[in-house]
Each structure stands twice: as structure tokens, then as C-alpha cells.
Amino acid sequence: MSRTLELVQSAQRTLRLELEAVQGLEARIDARFVRACELILASKGRVIVLGMGKSGHIGNKIAATLASTGTPAFFVHPAEASHGDMGMITREDVILALSNSGTTAEILTLLPLVKRLGIPLISLTGNPDSILAQAAEANLDARVEHEACPLNLAPTSSTTAALVLGDALAIALLEARGFTAEDFAFSHPGGALGRRLLLKVEDVMHADARLPHVQRGTLLKDALFEMSRKGLGMTVVLEADGALAGVFTDGDLRRALDRSIDVHTTPIEQVMTVHGKTVQAQALAAEALKLMEQHKINALVVTDGSGRPIGALNMHDLLRAGVM
Incomplete structure (x- = not known):
């Protein structure tokens, strides 16, 4: 043998x-x-x-x-x-x-x-x-x-x-x-499961001075400056009272350029996505990822219980946090 x-x-x-x-x-x-x-x-x-x-x-x-x-x-x-x-x-x-x-x-x-x-x-x-x-x-x-x-x-x-x-x-x-799976995650906070089940949107979002935002009526060129300063690839657009009017992203910019929009004279509300997709701060970061994948978008506005914007996050934030 x-x-x-x-x-x-x-x-x-x-x-x-x-x-x-x-x-x-x-x-x-x-x-x-x-x-x-x-x-x-x-x-x-x-x-x-x-x-x-x-x-x-x-x-x-x-x-x-x-x-x-x-x-x-x-x-x-x-x-x-x-x-x-x-x-x-x-x-x-x-x-x-x-x-x-x-x-x-x-x-x-x-x-x-x-x-x-x-x-x-x-x-x-x-x-x-x-x-x-x-x-x-x-x-x-x-x-x-x-x-x-x-x-x-x-x-x-x-x-x-x-x-x-x-x-x-x-x-x-x-x-x-x-x-439960969440109980298991508390025993494994350093693992991928722990990050998916414990990490919340508020833990990774850009808030306060790091949140890119402009008022309705802002010219597109100024909105682009705000996006560049905050480096998030998007900006929140606010109503005069601070409510969410919309969101403007890199994708919106490409579509605007395809239409030969003049960035120096066009107000942001003419090219923004009205309202846009939002998520609440207390939601799991994994839920935000699922929402982005479902709607094929790269960023989300974070709102409070009354729907007012308090933050934003993108795919890169979730990648750095190990959620994806």
C-alpha cells in the first residue's frame, strides 16, 4: 500500500x-x-x-x-x-x-x-x-x-x-x-458582528462644524466651496428656519454639468435633490449602509426626531468604522 x-x-x-x-x-x-x-x-x-x-x-x-x-x-x-x-x-x-x-x-x-x-x-x-x-x-x-x-x-x-x-x-x-444577536455583539464588540449591531449613526456622522450646509438661495459655486471645505462629497441645503430643504451631492453636480448649468449664477435649489434620503442618529450604522445600498447613493443626511438635519455621513465613514 x-x-x-x-x-x-x-x-x-x-x-x-x-x-x-x-x-x-x-x-x-x-x-x-x-x-x-x-x-x-x-x-x-x-x-x-x-x-x-x-x-x-x-x-x-x-x-x-x-x-x-x-x-x-x-x-x-x-x-x-x-x-x-x-x-x-x-x-x-x-x-x-x-x-x-x-x-x-x-x-x-x-x-x-x-x-x-x-x-x-x-x-x-x-x-x-x-x-x-x-x-x-x-x-x-x-x-x-x-x-x-x-x-x-x-x-x-x-x-x-x-x-x-x-x-x-x-x-x-x-x-x-x-x-439575541445583539447580546452576542456585546460580548464581541471588537468583531465585525459587534460593529454591525452596536455602532450607531451618531457614532460616525459629521455634526456641528463638520456638517456641510448652505441656505436655500446660495449660489452653486458657494455650495461647491462648502463641499470642498468639509470634504464629505455633499452638502445639506437648509430652509431659512433650519429645516431640511434638500441635499446636493457629487452626483447632482455631474448631472448639473451635463445640463451646462452655470455654477456662478445658479441657485442651489435648482440643482439639489429635494429633501433627499435621511436617517436618524439613533439608527444602527448598518441600517444606514443598507439604505445607501438600496437607493444606490453614497451619503445620507442625519435628522433628529422632528426631521431637522443634525449630521451627515457617507460610505467612507462606514468603511473606516468597519461596518462594511
Whole structure:
């Protein structure tokens, strides 16, 4: 058999064994899983995830997933917990302890203190008859028939099963809490989703002295000077009382030049777009982007509740803010 074929078959066998391990979990989503969810939902504190070795790596990821989906959580190394970090855990918390064997010494050492403090304990083990599983108020059964490792030694299928079970727990809790996309964005303010769901028009608009504006009756040449000074590619046109009369953009200028309009004698109202498209300051920046794309325009006037212009923004503002 060629080396290439051996490598392909090895990889396929690994995928098959790990897929079987994950499929075996479905029948174990039972009353114990529900009890684990109830313990976490009833808690006024955080989920403290414990795990040694490979289980610790998986526990770290589970804690991160819980925290980003509405369930406050963090990882504590069991060995460090025995040397001071136990002080990070309070009576209000819930412990989720990962151990494939259910006999990890560093975790079992903590059990008497956990019981004395009355902290609810959830275990995630590959042995439902183990000391850890029996000590827990709810055990999540992550046992697998075989590791993908041909020696049946290296944690492979078992860690995959534990990770998937942790994801199932996190998503069940997310749905039970009614966690929304906006809630998710608050946990990810630096990501693209956070910017799309949290950034508002008022955060990126040009306002006050930076807002290009002229009065109705202003000559087109003077409006062009205002556009050049403010560098937004447009100007708001105001009525005498400050109400919005219209908007004049680079696109309006091209159309005016096509008509051989004299920029020195033509008043702005003859070439402006009457009123124009507007958006409110409290709208999401993503909504402004959608409006621009829908109407194939590059700028918007921002208005207050009474429809008076208070700002403006263009595509470049949204690009700089990372909304698009």
C-alpha cells in the first residue's frame, strides 16, 4: 500500500471514529443534561470550568463559548485551585468539572471543599460510574467506545465528544435565556458582528462644524466651496428656519454639468435633490449602509426626531468604522 493511501485511510478512519463518538451523544441528552442546565440557570454566579491536560484545553474552550453566549464562565486550573485559586470560586457559582476517567486526582482533591461550600457540581466524564460522576449533582456522559488513536490511548474521540457536549450545553442555555444577536455583539464588540449591531449613526456622522450646509438661495459655486471645505462629497441645503430643504451631492453636480448649468449664477435649489434620503442618529450604522445600498447613493443626511438635519455621513465613514 502506498504512503499516500495509508495517510488518506488513516485520516478517514479518524473522522469516522470521531463522528461515531459524536453521534453516540444524542441518546444521552436526557434528564441529567436537563438537570445540568437547570443548575446553571438557577445560579446567581458563574460557571467555573475545571480540567487537567487535554480536558483542560477543552474546558478552556467550553468556558469561552459559555461566556460569549450569555452564561458568565471562566476556566480555573485544578492544580492552581489547590494552591490559592480556589478563592476565585464563590458559593454562588456552579462548577463544571471535566475528566474523561472521572478520577483525575487534582479535581478529586477539591471535592471535599466544593461539598463543604455547597457549590453545585456538574461533571463531564467518560465514566458515569467514576468517583467524580457519582459526586456530581448532574453528570454529562461523554464516554466513547474507542479513541481515534490506533493505540486507543491519545485523547481524540473523547475530547471531541466532550467539546461537542459542551457546545450543546452552551446553546441550550443560550436559547433558554432568550439570548439575541445583539447580546452576542456585546460580548464581541471588537468583531465585525459587534460593529454591525452596536455602532450607531451618531457614532460616525459629521455634526456641528463638520456638517456641510448652505441656505436655500446660495449660489452653486458657494455650495461647491462648502463641499470642498468639509470634504464629505455633499452638502445639506437648509430652509431659512433650519429645516431640511434638500441635499446636493457629487452626483447632482455631474448631472448639473451635463445640463451646462452655470455654477456662478445658479441657485442651489435648482440643482439639489429635494429633501433627499435621511436617517436618524439613533439608527444602527448598518441600517444606514443598507439604505445607501438600496437607493444606490453614497451619503445620507442625519435628522433628529422632528426631521431637522443634525449630521451627515457617507460610505467612507462606514468603511473606516468597519461596518462594511
